[in-house]
Amino acid sequence: MASDRHALRARKEPRQARAELTRERIVAAAAHVFAEHGYAAGTTNRIAERARISIGSLYQYYPNKDAILLELVNRHLDAGVLAAKEHEDGDEPESLEAIMRGFARATIDNHLDDPKLLQVMMEQTPRTPELLERITEYQRERVAATRDLLARHPEVRVADVDVAAQLVVSTIETVVHQLVAAPRSVDVRRLEDELVAMVTRYLTAA
Amino acid sequence: MASDRHALRARKEPRQARAELTRERIVAAAAHVFAEHGYAAGTTNRIAERARISIGSLYQYYPNKDAILLELVNRHLDAGVLAAKEHEDGDEPESLEAIMRGFARATIDNHLDDPKLLQVMMEQTPRTPELLERITEYQRERVAATRDLLARHPEVRVADVDVAAQLVVSTIETVVHQLVAAPRSVDVRRLEDELVAMVTRYLTAA
């Protein structure tokens, strides 16, 4: 078995690298197509066409359409977790307002990256069990991290830290999402200021 | 449903009344089917079946599937506007906190009515131009009414009333929506308290 394995260095790596590249092309194409046409009209044929491979090849890399979408959602959530972590792991002496601003900014940036795609993912996605699972886990993770942060921070005056964490995370996430989705709305920076002010005052009120 | 009323009075009215009843049956059936199966799997055939009319008859009352959905969305938004109006038109001497609680309570009630259906309408609906138009108008209306209320209320201390109104409406609406959609979450009443506290403190802070 695998007797042709001992070639010069590796025959396997280049293949995997090529395959990885193809997967990347598919994902990039899917992002573009979903953002432009929505989920239903973002057909696998269109995705394959944009990735400049055939529909047959596409199905060799992903078992079905939802798997491609799930990959996109996973990447977005991973980026969100990563961005949030950066601020959480910083030095603690930051003011609560600075921390909240970091949260808001990171969330906004992550959504501003490709608003159309995000909207499609949030609003038109079929709620498969895997996807729901992933989103729930993400929420749980964010709330838990925020709760710990609030519990440790000296400025926080709120009674129930669990409820507060849930409210703050939910508020920042959904408000940002809605504001980004509605491009007609007022100045984003201005609203970021007010959002930060609101949650900060809430958390530090006597 | 004994409507064999060949009254002397009118020949037209009974027919219209019958038609109105049928429309009502269709809408009720659609609400049930969408809530149970989602939008895509909530087929027109299923709706007709539940309304106990044939698919052909259904298409005599609504031109297509999206028109039925639009009817449902319209009813929900109308209920929302109505509930909000009740509190706005009340006597002014109410405290700001009482007003905000009224908003939150009304929003929660309106969503609690049929959470599943709401979730489907918010998340799986195809964003047709008519629907987007209707939602935008609803938002604009709510924000405008809230802005006027804030501008008149003596407790309000916030600098920019327009931005504040947008933030408050957006926060209450989206947070409630998310919380209702996620039935695993904490006590709804408890979170209502915190939500009200948050926006009230924000609006009245020095």
Place this chain on the structure above:
DNA sequence: GTCTATAGGAAGATAGAC
């Protein structure tokens, strides 16, 4: 491993009888 061509199936909408 990649392709073309198409099977397979679902669902929205319509035709035409009664």
Place this chain on the structure above:
DNA sequence: GTCTATCTTCCTATAGAC
């Protein structure tokens, strides 16, 4: 006015050649 039966369209997913 209501029904049944069906048409049309479209898209996912697969088969099979190269």
